[in-house]
Amino acid sequence: MRSSDIIVIGGGVAGLSAAAALSRNAKVTVLEAEEAVGYHSSGRSATMLHYALGDPHVRALTLSSRTFFEDPQPGFTDAPLGHRMPVLVHAREDELGELDALTEAIAPFAALERVGETGIGELCPAIRTGEGGAVAALVDHDGIRLDTHALLQGHVHALRANGGELVLGAPAANLRRDGGHWTLMTARGDAFAAPLIVNAAGAWADTLAMAAGLDPIGLAPLRRTIITFDGPAGVDTAGWPFAKTVGDALYFAPESGRLFASPMDEVPTEPCDAQPDEYEVALAAHRVEERTTMQVGRIHSRWAGLRTFAPDRHLVAGFDPRSEGFFWLAGQGGYGLQTSPIMAKVAESLIAGTPWPIGAVTPDELSPVRFLG
Ligand SMILES: Cc1cc2nc3c(=O)[nH]c(=O)nc-3n(C[C@H](O)[C@H](O)[C@H](O)COP(=O)(O)OP(=O)(O)OC[C@H]3O[C@@H](n4cnc5c(N)ncnc54)[C@H](O)[C@@H]3O)c2cc1C
Structure with a gap:
């Protein structure tokens, strides 16, 4: 059984950016079902940052993410994260x-x-x-044309530099909450445990929730x-x-x-x-x-x-009140790349207690609770 503080499920842009941020203060393991990061949505996008997408809520998240792409933190990447288009x-x-x-x-x-x-x-x-x-x-x-490869590799590098682990070919299944911990098993039979899991499984986020015994939120x-x-x-x-x-x-x-x-x-x-x-x-x-x-x-x-x-086309980030230690990071829709920097900070704030990073959007607006009736 491999133990960490946080298991992030999903090695797309959402999971990797949150994992890199969280690994500054916790031992983080990322489990990705495929043999490469970004194999699904994150590697298939139009890679743009622009404001003709979404609504004021999405635009506010995008605006707050811009600086990360234009002026990445030192050592994050050798290549620019995008170019003006x-x-x-x-x-x-x-x-x-x-x-x-x-x-x-x-x-x-x-x-x-x-x-x-x-x-x-x-x-x-x-x-x-x-x-x-x-x-x-x-x-x-x-507008910015983003470089997804540089972005994902930057997060992987940051995660590893902070002592975090990325496990590829590791589809998380058999999720159980027991004695204050989540335990899960991959298809290869490796077992992982942590008090907290981050559900960044993209299109499979509802499926993963169901595997953890929770009703879906309607993604x-x-x-x-x-x-x-x-x-x-x-x-x-x-x-x-x-x-x-x-x-x-x-x-x-x-x-x-x-x-x-x-x-x-x-x-x-x-x-x-x-x-x-x-x-x-x-x-x-x-x-x-x-x-x-x-x-x-x-x-x-x-x-x-x-x-x-998500049903309201806004992103979802927050703890699920129905089960301890189950955090949603989902519903990125058509703007998951361009909002990923601020969403990583949102996840860090809600999980690690760092200051709330964006004035224009409240935790309630992102919370999965809005779909729980
Ligand atoms: C055609 C197209 C154009 C787009 N254009 C843009 C754009 O211009 N700008 C923009 O910002 N966004 C754009 N997007 C949206 C953007 O690509 C997504 O919002 C973003 O990639 C979602 O990231 P993610 O990490 O949530 O999902 P994903 O990248 O799909 O990552 C989720 C990962 O979870 C893994 N997973 C699932 N279940 C499990 C499990 N049980 N165990 C382990 N791993 C699991 C999957 O294998 C997957 O790799 C576009 C998308 C598409 C398809």
Whole structure:
């Protein structure tokens, strides 16, 4: 039986960032079911930090996380955690009301520029303008394209430097609370014990809770698809923005000499190793051709991942009052990377008693208690 102060279940961005923070003052073990960290949602995202996602609550969490990415603590990483990529949210004539509302909602969080057809063409000439096309856009020149690999490795490094342990290929099962401790067993038969477990199991967070004898809180994993394809011949697309329709129809952005695009699908799915469905792959290509002047020739790669939402689409962090020592860190939805630094501090505050790190959001707003009737 291997004992620690805290077992974190899940080696995605949520579990690893919380584990790194908690390991400053406790012996922390992270159990990850897969043979690599970030295999599921964390390794399949669009890797953006921007404010066109979510609502004021999510934007406040994102704003509080920014500094961590822009100015990482010394020794956290050798590589930058991201680079600036403008975010351009464009609208057709019939979508201008939506663009106005979004501009007003984002304005407290980012300095925005409003551009018309000429400005859209200068930033991203592929966006369809003119008859039936985009007529206006808002631009946040300070969007950040995150480097997930550098981020996850930084947390692993910090965890280990603090004496913490990461165990891969270790799906936690047989969770039992006994004598003030949680005990659990992995598929290989290794046993672990700790007074406290952090449920950072992503799409499986409700499944894990059930394995611990708790009713689920209603998390919904929704599949999203991404394709990559070549940009227009002879055009350098590297400086293009992350371009998104104001409604949730399409986003695309430069990706290693090509472009990636998503039809922003949200398909309810059981927790699984998500695979792209042909329908959403075709939809991605169709929407690119509808909203831009580009033709999608060969699709070079495609993938899908799960964005797991709580019923109110806000993140979940806090102790479960139904069982001692069971802490939720879940419901990161489509913003789990960009909110991970502040959520790690939130977890540290609630578990280790460090000061509450964010004025704009209260512990009650994040607590799982809001789903327990
Ligand atoms: C297509 C797509 C685009 C996205 N774009 C963005 C974006 O631009 N910006 C942004 O901030 N976010 C984005 N997201 C969302 C972001 O990726 C997620 O919110 C985030 O990765 C969730 O992190 P996590 O650690 O909770 O989940 P995961 O990365 O899925 O980690 C959970 C881990 O728990 C492990 N696990 C489960 N059960 C057990 C068990 N019993 N024992 C041990 N381990 C277990 C799993 O194997 C998994 O590795 C996007 C997601 C997708 C799919």
